[in-house]
Every structure is written in C-alpha cells, then in structure tokens.
Amino acid sequence: TCEVTVEEAPEETVAVTGVSLELETLELKVEESTTLTAIVEPEDATDQSVIWSSSDEAVATVSETGEVTGVAEGTATITVTTTDGAFTATCEVVVLTGTVVIPEIRLDQEELQLKEGEKAELTLIVSPENAEITQLIWSSDNEAAVTVKASEDGKSAEVTAVKAGTAKIDVVAENGASASCTVEVSKTVDYGKAPRVITENDGSIVVYVDNKPVSDYTGIAILGTEENAPWVYMENGQRNQKYTGYVDYDGSKFYVSGGTLDTGLNGVMIDPHSDPLVWYFNSNGQVQTQHVGLALYDGEWFYIENGKVATGMNAFVSYDGGLFAVGAGRIISEYSGLMQDPENTQTGDWYFFSKGQAQTQYSGLTKYDGHWFYVENGKFDPAYNGTVWYDGAQFEVVNGEAVVE
Secondary structure, eight states, X not given: OOOXXXXXXXXXXXXXXXXXXXXXXXXXXXXXXXXXXXXXXXXXXXXXXEEEEESOTTTEEEOTTOEEEEOSSEXXXXXXXXXXXXXXXXXXXXXXXXXXXXXXEEESOSEEEEETTXXXXXEEEXXXXXXXXXXXXXXXXXXXXXXXXXXXXXXXXXXXXXXXXXXXXXXXXXXXXXXXXXXXXEOOOOOOSSOEEEEOTTSOEEEEEXXXXXXXXXXEEEESSOTTOOEEEEXXXXXXXXXXXXXXXXXXXXXXXTTEEOTTOOEEEEETTOSSOEEEEEETTEEOXXXXXXXXXXXXXXXXXXXXXXXXXXXXXXXXXXXXXEETTEEOTTOOEEEEOTXXXXXXXXXXXXXXXXXXXXXXXXXXXTEEEEEETTEEOTTOOEEEEETTEEEEEETTEEEOO
C-alpha cells in the first residue's frame, strides 16, 4: 500500500500599495473627539492593519482605532501607517479653546409688516450651516411697538406687534456678528362681523370674517371698506366674476349675477343650479322665505310658499281681496269662464273667472260647455230659480241653469 500526501497550495498574498484619510484637516475644541477613517489600498489587501500616531500628544491624542481627542490649544499632525509596506497618510488637527468663529449670520426675513396684535417668527440662518453659536442676544429698539422673545436655543424668536409704529429687531452673536429685521406695525381695522374683501399692502386679496383672515372663504362678502360697497361672490378666497345663481349666507339665500349680489332683483327668479329647477321670490336680491301668497313677475302672477314658487299648487287662492285660479303655481291668466274648485272636484264651488280672477262683483249668466249658468257675485248658484235678463233678453233659470229653447 502506498500513501500519497497532497499539500495545499498557499493562498496568494495581496500586498498593500497605499493608504489615505477621509479628512486632511480637522478642527476640534478641547476635550472634543472625532474618529478618522483610514482607507487601505487596494481594497482586497491581505493585511489591513494600521498604526496611528500623533506628532504632539500634548495637543491631540489618537487611539488605536483612530479616535482623535483635543487636549490643548495648538496644532498636531495625526499619522496613519500601514503595517504592510509602511505607507502613510496625515491629517492636520487644529485644537481651539473657545467657540468656533461664526463666518456670518442673518435672519430669514429682513422686513415684516404686521397689524396690531399679530405675531410672527424670525429664524436665524448661520453660514456655514455646521458652525456653532453661543450667547445670542435678541432686542427691539422700540418695545412700545414691537416686542421680541427668543426661543430656548436662541436660534429663533417670536415677534409681537403691540401698537402702530416701526421697530428694528437685532440679534447679536458672541463673536460680534449681527443681523436685523425692520418691523412695521399698522393699526388694526375693525371690519365688523360681516365678511369683507380687503386688498393688502402687498396687493394680495384677503377675506376677513369677524376680523380674522379666512384664506379659503367661499360665499358673498363686502368688497372693500366703503359704506355702500357691493357684495361679491368669493370662491376659495378668490373672486369669481362668472358665477350666477343663489348663495347661502347667514341663514338666507341671495341672488348673484356675474359675481355680484343683484340688489335690484325683485320678483321671481330661477335657480340655474337646482335640480329639479326651483323658482325663488326675491326682494332686493334676497329670497323672501317668509313670504306666502301671490307675486308678480314679468307680467305674470305666481303663488309663493316660503319663498319658492309652489309649482305643485292647483287651487283657488285669496289675495288682496280677490280670488284667483292657480295652476302649477301660477295664475291661469289665459282662462276665462266657470271653474270648479280644483281641491274638491266632486262637490266644490264653481266660480266665474276672467283672466284667472274670480269676478265677485258680477251677477248674471255665463256660458260653460255649451250651457248657460246663473252666477251671483261671481259664484255659481245651483239653487237659484227665476228669471234673468241678459244681453237684452229674458231667460228662465231652473236650479241655476238657464232654459234655452
């Protein structure tokens, strides 16, 4: 028997060709620490180990893992050396005893326009962004007009407009850097409870409701502050000058035409947005929801019930001392002759109408459906028996109907 031993080939060794650091310079405060990262090349080098050292440990120290700590004010060089090949890379560390100098500070707004009682926030902007700041002092040069209250970290402040006037808000950093904002305060105007469309100083349009701005207001509002200013239609805070139709406001309905309240509208008008269509009775552009009775519009009379044309109404209606025949919500002005009460077509009374109005002053004969009937004070009298003169002739009437041979 012959035993054969096979030796494994040794793994190939990849030699180190260099090393680098992510940072070439570093600024620290005393007792502040940060970790440097060494990048050994190539990435697949067999031996990745490195050795760290400081040129002056009285200024900065470095651990075996590359953590650098500031010890005292000064400058030191941190060196990393590869175990394989002794390649090196360095980082210069500057250790400071005080706060890092702020290159620049400014405020997010240099001018503010506020009304009495309004508040706004100012925010400090530091450049570069990672610079640290301490002991920020905020002040107002006119606290009678504007006061300022800094946040806990001092990097923002709340500005309050006290009364009409101008004030300059200053913020000063420990190193002397400063920034400012000019605040103009205008007197608060009492617009009342009704919504008003106000054009601000910057040209923007704002709707105030009960003296508070409402950005998405939809409805009618007074345009401006003039005593007799028109009411206009606003939609999501903007004027809509194309809208025509009814708008609900404060429990009532108002008619808007071309984006403006039509105060000259008196009478009946259809709501173009209703389904089914509804006709409303208006006075000065407002629906008269309390109105019940007849109303004249465009030469015709309509029966109104709670401000709407009662299109389902078929009845005799008393109005202003007269009696009228109403069909589908309107006086049947084209009808003349006898008509029975439509609410009781079996035993209801019959009246003599002319152009839709009962002729209560008339007594005599009238023709209906080929027959002649006797009417007294506009009402058919089925109990009447006697003679009646009509058109120069005498007629015998039996049970209210004329006997015609």
